[in-house]
Amino acid sequence: MDKKMCNTSKSYDNSENVDDDFENEREVNNRIFSVESDEELPPVSGGELWINDNGIEDDVNICNFFHRVDSDQIIYQTKKRKLKIIGKYVMGDLLGEGSYGKVKEMLDIDTLCRRAVKILKQKKLRRIPNGEQNVQREIRLLKLLKGDKHKNICNLVDILYNEQKQKMYLVMEYCVGSLQSLLDSTPSKRFPFYQAHGYFTQLIDGLEYLHGMRIVHKDIKPGNLLLTLGGELKISDLGVAETIDLFAEDDTCHNGQGSPAFQPPEIANGLECFPGYKVDIWSAGVTLYNVTTGIYPFEGDNIYRLFENIGTGNFTIPDEIEEPLKGLLLGMLRMDPQRRFSIQDIKKHAWFLQRPPRLGEEVPIPPFRGDELHSMTVLPYLIEHYYDCHSDAGSDIQFITERDLNGAKTEKRQTTEERQHADVEHEEEMEETDIVHNSETDTRL
Amino acid sequence: MPLFGKSQKSPADVVRALKESVNALERGGEKKAEKAQEDVSKNLVLIKNMLYGTSDAEPQTDIIVAQLAQELYNSNLLLLLIQNLSKIDFEGKKDVAQVFNNILRRQIGTRSPTVEYICTKPEILFQLMAGLVKCLYVYSELYGLICRYETQEIALNCGTMLRECARYEALAKIMLNSDDFYNFFTYVEVSTFDIASDAFSTFKELLTRHKILCAEFLETNYEKVFSHYQRLLNSENYVTRRQSLKLLGELLLDRHNFTVMTRYISNPDNLKLMMNMLKERSRNIQFEAFHVFKVFVANPNKPKPILDILLRNQEKLVEFLMKFHTDRAEDEQFNDEKAYLIRQIQELRPVPGH
Numbered sequence: 032m033d034k035k036m037c038n039t040s041k042s043y044d045n046s047e048n049v050d051d052d053f054e055n056e057r058e059v060n061n062r063i064f065s066v067e068s069d070e071e072l073p074p075v076s077g078g079e080l081w082i083n084d085n086g087i088e089d090d091v092n093i094c095n096f097f098h099r100v101d102s103d104q105i106i107y108q109t110k111k112r113k114l115k116i117i118g119k120y121v122m123g124d125l126l127g128e129g130s131y132g133k134v135k136e137m138l139d140i141d142t143l144c145r146r147a148v149k150i151l152k153q154k155k156l157r158r159i160p161n162g163e164q165n166v167q168r169e170i171r172l173l174k175l176l177k178g179d180k181h182k183n184i185c186n187l188v189d190i191l192y193n194e195q196k197q198k199m200y201l202v203m204e205y206c207v208g209s210l211q212s213l214l215d216s217t218p219s220k221r222f223p224f225y226q227a228h229g230y231f232t233q234l235i236d237g238l239e240y241l242h243g244m245r246i247v248h249k250d251i252k253p254g255n256l257l258l259t260l261g262g263e264l265k266i267s268d269l270g271v272a273e274t275i276d277l278f279a280e281d282d283t284c285h286n287g288q289g290s291p292a293f294q295p296p297e298i299a300n301g302l303e304c305f306p307g308y309k310v311d312i313w314s315a316g317v318t319l320y321n322v323t324t325g326i327y328p329f330e331g332d333n334i335y336r337l338f339e340n341i342g343t344g345n346f347t348i349p350d351e352i353e354e355p356l357k358g359l360l361l362g363m364l365r366m367d368p369q370r371r372f373s374i375q376d377i378k379k380h381a382w383f384l385q386r387p388p389r390l391g392e393e394v395p396i397p398p399f400r401g402d403e404l405h406s407m408t409v410l411p412y413l414i415e416h417y418y419d420c421h422s423d424a425g426s427d428i429q430f431i432t433e434r435d436l437n438g439a440k441t442e443k444r445q446t447t448e449e450r451q452h453a454d455v456e457h458e459e460e461m462e463e464t465d466i467v468h469n470s471e472t473d474t475r476l
Numbered sequence: 477m478p479l480f481g482k483s484q485k486s487p488a489d490v491v492r493a494l495k496e497s498v499n500a501l502e503r504g505g506e507k508k509a510e511k512a513q514e515d516v517s518k519n520l521v522l523i524k525n526m527l528y529g530t531s532d533a534e535p536q537t538d539i540i541v542a543q544l545a546q547e548l549y550n551s552n553l554l555l556l557l558i559q560n561l562s563k564i565d566f567e568g569k570k571d572v573a574q575v576f577n578n579i580l581r582r583q584i585g586t587r588s589p590t591v592e593y594i595c596t597k598p599e600i601l602f603q604l605m606a607g608l609v610k611c612l613y614v615y616s617e618l619y620g621l622i623c624r625y626e627t628q629e630i631a632l633n634c635g636t637m638l639r640e641c642a643r644y645e646a647l648a649k650i651m652l653n654s655d656d657f658y659n660f661f662t663y664v665e666v667s668t669f670d671i672a673s674d675a676f677s678t679f680k681e682l683l684t685r686h687k688i689l690c691a692e693f694l695e696t697n698y699e700k701v702f703s704h705y706q707r708l709l710n711s712e713n714y715v716t717r718r719q720s721l722k723l724l725g726e727l728l729l730d731r732h733n734f735t736v737m738t739r740y741i742s743n744p745d746n747l748k749l750m751m752n753m754l755k756e757r758s759r760n761i762q763f764e765a766f767h768v769f770k771v772f773v774a775n776p777n778k779p780k781p782i783l784d785i786l787l788r789n790q791e792k793l794v795e796f797l798m799k800f801h802t803d804r805a806e807d808e809q810f811n812d813e814k815a816y817l818i819r820q821i822q823e824l825r826p827v828p829g830h
Contacts, residue, residue: 275731374687381586386583
């Protein structure tokens, strides 16, 4: 491997072997990836994508490329958008990342529906305790619900497998964010009452449906309540959900794995068995409390303190919460699950039935990477692939050194100049690598 | 009062004018009816614009809408409009439905005044349902083109209004408990596809929307409902058979209907029906039947008659299920369930002592 390929060098000869070229670029990408993942580098400007989130294959043997390069000598390359098609879906940008894997946007080629895809790698799942079982159970439940498509459930649309890469793609309905992300975007960490009411009624509708399907969700919280662009709420994440047997006499459950702050006293006190549906009622109650007050009914420095507090069942409701909301919260957060409200009680409650007046500023869905409209991220890939590719290939491709990156904040203008300079130099070379890229695009499942 | 353009009529004026024109329409007479029809449509548009606004104007203030609603209740106009729906022109019919639905959704705090009003005047609901049903009879007796045209027009409009009503538990309760409800069983079977499927969606809404109410209704009226339901499952109409079978599966598997489910799966006649449906020509019906059949087999406390039937057919059932929809290889859930059923049936033993 030629060392100079990784350096900024004017004597770089672009007539060299294309394969070499490609491998080299990969290595550079690897570096970019590792730097990015440490989140040390601030993004230079909104328009460029540094991160190669297409997942560099782990099987590249790093040792082969190991050689010293001064950090300010590394060339970074802005990512060329590669059109990637999996099954009948076009891949878009990364939407988020959970403990189980990445979530990206997708576009259904046949229906032109926007979708979100959860990408699960078996390697990663094995490392998480109960990871594989939880995912298997979730898929089972999602399939169970797939037929009905209740509007307040984040439904599974499709499942794709890639045996070779040991990856699984769960294609889900597209959502733009969770209630938690909305809460986090406001200083007060809460919604005006009418907005909270709109979400809560949908949550209860979705819960009633799940309970009818004999499913106890067990992890209701703002982070698991997603929103569509139309403001529709969708319950997601059935990772710890449990089904009640068809012939079970009642809804007794035996274990709770949900998020601690939202667990009911019976779980906090470590009871062996408890009525399942009332767990969701409690969590929905904590959720309602949280989104209307901005605080939690029970807190604690650590999980033991927290469970101790929940176990007592004593909490206070801030003064600004008045009847009938206060009564609803007290009913949903009753310590005794038998006396706690049922879905039916909630649906007949005065606060549920009324529509609170539109007072206060509605909390909008926070912008996605600066884009308030949440524009489709698949589109640039398609445009580039079908319209830009041949006419002026490489015009977007820029090379920047580490020094440029570090100086980016202060010497923005200079950087752009350098980049333009580099641009002209490497234009032709990029055209060749493009060919390699495109051949990779054809990997189908 | 606007300086230019027409002055705004008060709600009382519009409602009075509309009532007069509907009355004129009801009385009939060739020339007059045409004029009356025009007036009705014109006034309906005025009311609709008060409620929804137009491209130039916002909807009216709450006070005006409240007055309008009050006038509508007092003049008994909602019932009158529905009674004469077939005589109103095409756009007018749609406007009636829009006005009705908007007024129905109106809320004051936790109260829904229109829902309360209709509770005191359930004729409105019966008229909506009867509207559908009466037309069906005309249709089925005469098979005339004109009648057919007319029925369709009203049926779909009444359908949207009925479904809006069904969203309110109090109104759904009145409808479920009325004798007219059982007309739905005939109505969903009518051979005109759009009417039948529209009626079916109303029927389904009534049976599934309010879980507790529906469960209570099915429990208390079990015999009557399911003897009617049996007819749908035996219908000659493929769509009816398939839709009703699917709905049956949903109803039985819904946790709220646990009691109804246990009762349904104790009856050997129901089991026989499902076993026959497993062998239907249509694969879709076979598949839906499978999802009801599985409940009979999975039941840990099978009554003797059920057990006897399964035992008598033990070998045949196993053989049948082995070959049942083998091409659904990718549907894990289905294959797991099928394997489970086969195992269950193989392990069936007669209860000793019987």
